[in-house]
Amino acid sequence: MNVGQILTNLWESSGFAALQWESYVMIVISCVLLYLGIVKKFEPLLLIGIAFGMLISNLSLVEGNALYHADWWVGEDAVANGVNYGQVLRKGGFVDILYIGVKTGIYPSLIFMGVGAMTDFGPMIANAKSMLLGAAAQVGVYVAFFLAILLGFSGTEAASIGIIGGADGPTAIWLTKSLAPHLLAPIAVAAYSYMALIPMIQPPIMRAFTTKKERSVKMEQLRNVSKAEKIIFPIAVTVITCLFLPSVASLLGCLMFGNLLRECGVTERLSDTVQNALMNIVTIFLSISVGATAVGSSFLALDTLKIIGLGLMAFCFATAGGVLFGKVMYKLSGGKINPLIGSAGVSAVPMAARVAQLEGAKANPSNFLLMHAMGPNVAGVIGSAVAAGFLMAVFG
Amino acid sequence: MPLMHFLNSASSVDVSSEAAANAEVTLTDALGYSGLGVGIVFAVLVVLMAFIALMSALLRGSDKPKAAPAPKAEKPAPAPAPVSKVEESVPVSAPDGAMYVTLDGKKHTVTVVEKVPQFTVKLGGKVHSVDVEPVEEVVE
Numbered sequence: 001m002n003v004g005q006i007l008t009n010l011w012e013s014s015g016f017a018a019l020q021w022e023s024y025v026m027i028v029i030s031c032v033l034l035y036l037g038i039v040k041k042f043e044p045l046l047l048i049g050i051a052f053g054m055l056i057s058n059l060s061l062v063e064g065n066a067l068y069h070a071d072w073w074v075g076e077d078a079v080a081n082g083v084n085y086g087q088v089l090r091k092g093g094f095v096d097i098l099y100i101g102v103k104t105g106i107y108p109s110l111i112f113m114g115v116g117a118m119t120d121f122g123p124m125i126a127n128a129k130s131m132l133l134g135a136a137a138q139v140g141v142y143v144a145f146f147l148a149i150l151l152g153f154s155g156t157e158a159a160s161i162g163i164i165g166g167a168d169g170p171t172a173i174w175l176t177k178s179l180a181p182h183l184l185a186p187i188a189v190a191a192y193s194y195m196a197l198i199p200m201i202q203p204p205i206m207r208a209f210t211t212k213k214e215r216s217v218k219m220e221q222l223r224n225v226s227k228a229e230k231i232i233f234p235i236a237v238t239v240i241t242c243l244f245l246p247s248v249a250s251l252l253g254c255l256m257f258g259n260l261l262r263e264c265g266v267t268e269r270l271s272d273t274v275q276n277a278l279m280n281i282v283t284i285f286l287s288i289s290v291g292a293t294a295v296g297s298s299f300l301a302l303d304t305l306k307i308i309g310l311g312l313m314a315f316c317f318a319t320a321g322g323v324l325f326g327k328v329m330y331k332l333s334g335g336k337i338n339p340l341i342g343s344a345g346v347s348a349v350p351m352a353a354r355v356a357q358l359e360g361a362k363a364n365p366s367n368f369l370l371m372h373a374m375g376p377n378v379a380g381v382i383g384s385a386v387a388a389g390f391l392m393a394v395f396g
Numbered sequence: 397m398p399l400m401h402f403l404n405s406a407s408s409v410d411v412s413s414e415a416a417a418n419a420e421v422t423l424t425d426a427l428g429y430s431g432l433g434v435g436i437v438f439a440v441l442v443v444l445m446a447f448i449a450l451m452s453a454l455l456r457g458s459d460k461p462k463a464a465p466a467p468k469a470e471k472p473a474p475a476p477a478p479v480s481k482v483e484e485s486v487p488v489s490a491p492d493g494a495m496y497v498t499l500d501g502k503k504h505t506v507t508v509v510e511k512v513p514q515f516t517v518k519l520g521g522k523v524h525s526v527d528v529e530p531v532e533e534v535v536e
Contacts, residue, residue, distance in 0.1 A: 128448040135441040142430035155421035
């Protein structure tokens with residue numbers, strides 16, 4: 001018995017032998033993200049899963065025991081000939097199996113179903129004009145797309161980076177897994193991190209583009225929306241958007257299906273399952289598998305820094321676009337619309353609407369903008385999905 | 397895709413998937429895509445907005461309340477009988493439908509006509525309203 005040889009073999013088969021300097025950096029980054037999620041409560045439901053996925057995939061790099069094989073998904077062979085799902089199912093690690101849901105676009109669509117089941121479209125139906133604010137905020141997507149091209153990214157990569165400005169994690173993942181899967185990790189981390197930082201990113205921009213008088217505007221109470229309107233709306237949106245942009249049918253179809261379960265009044269059990277159990281399960285699978293794609297050797301690149309910078313620009317331009325269009329509506333309505341609600345057009349339901357409420361209340365303590373901001377907020381979800389559908393139709 | 401063919405013919409930018417995905421995107425192309433993208437988002441949401449406005453108008457139109465029927469002339473309530481000098485007194489134990497009241501110190505047998513909303517009794521062929529109050533002692 002050669003004890004030395006056994007010890008050597010043990011060492012070589014352990015995780016320590018496979019660790020490289022990038023792995024240590026990624027472990028530190030994942031711990032920082034865990035801290036932000038647990039202590040600072042930044043989007044904890046997603047950030048903790050992403051950070052933990054990042055941690056375990058960078059600890060298990062030993063050949064034969066790896067949880068995630070990046071080459072199988074984004075390697076040259078996979079890009080040229082498509083993913084070999086037989087290999088994934090036979091030899092894949094735990095995260096490889098979970099990642100099938102990302103690659104096939106199942107998780108983002110199911111998350112959208114949950115979002116639809118949890119969201120009341122009433123404020124948007126009550127104030128249909130607020131949809132324009134949701135459209136205006138998508139300017140951030142295309143500004144970031146243009147800047148990404150300027151920085152030398154390809155069309156598919158720039159489209160994936162631009163969609164960060166939609167402030168919608170599932171949409172960003174859905175588009176990126178098809179157009180630029182090798183950038184999925186930095187784009188997902190940037191999208192969810194900035195969504196968590198919305199209370200810090202948006203207020204300075206909102207104040208910079210508005211006067212105190214504009215921020216103080218109290219809006220009229222929204223009308224009541226009938227049950228019939230709430231039932232017809234998701235069906236009609238599905239028909240209209242799927243005819244315009246079939247590429248986005250899975251996302252918007254699921255969003256509207258979830259909302260229909262909520263509003264129709266005869267599927268309470270299904271609505272409850274979609275809102276809670278299904279949403280939670282998919283969130284766990286999605287966050288771990290997306291986080292696990294952040295392997296040090298590919299994540300620690302100059303492009304990641306560029307993506308993080310462009311993501312921030314996308315959020316800022318999206319907020320500015322919404323607020324500026326809000327100012328236009330303020331003028332056209334004779335001062336009846338508070339331009340702050342335009343900032344909620346960036347999607348990020350309902351956090352962006354809460355930020356509009358807080359800023360409005362700071363300017364006028366008797367102001368209550370939350371329900372008014374929910375209109376553009378929900379329109380932003382639809383708008384970002386349409387923006388993604390357009391980019392998919394062009395570059396997909 | 398019909399929309400893409402329409403955009404190709406309506407703009408100078410080739411927005412077909414093959415062309416865009418494979419070719420290098422120039423800044424001019426990027427500007428074109430951005431403009432088209434914003435336009436598409438606005439177009440879709442404006443269509444949805446118009447649909448909401450139409451749907452709301454139709455549904456609210458059909459929900460308008462029908463003309464209310466002319467209010468029925470209410471029957472005048474029967475005028476209460478003039479209250480005579482019945483002293484507000486107390487009900488005492490008596491068979492159902494009959495009771496005693498004291499009036500000017502004398503005890504009279506009365507018949508209960510109505511208990512609600514107003515306690516009324518018949519005394520000497522006339523109907524009288526009586527205020528009933530609880531008492532501690534029963535007057536015999």
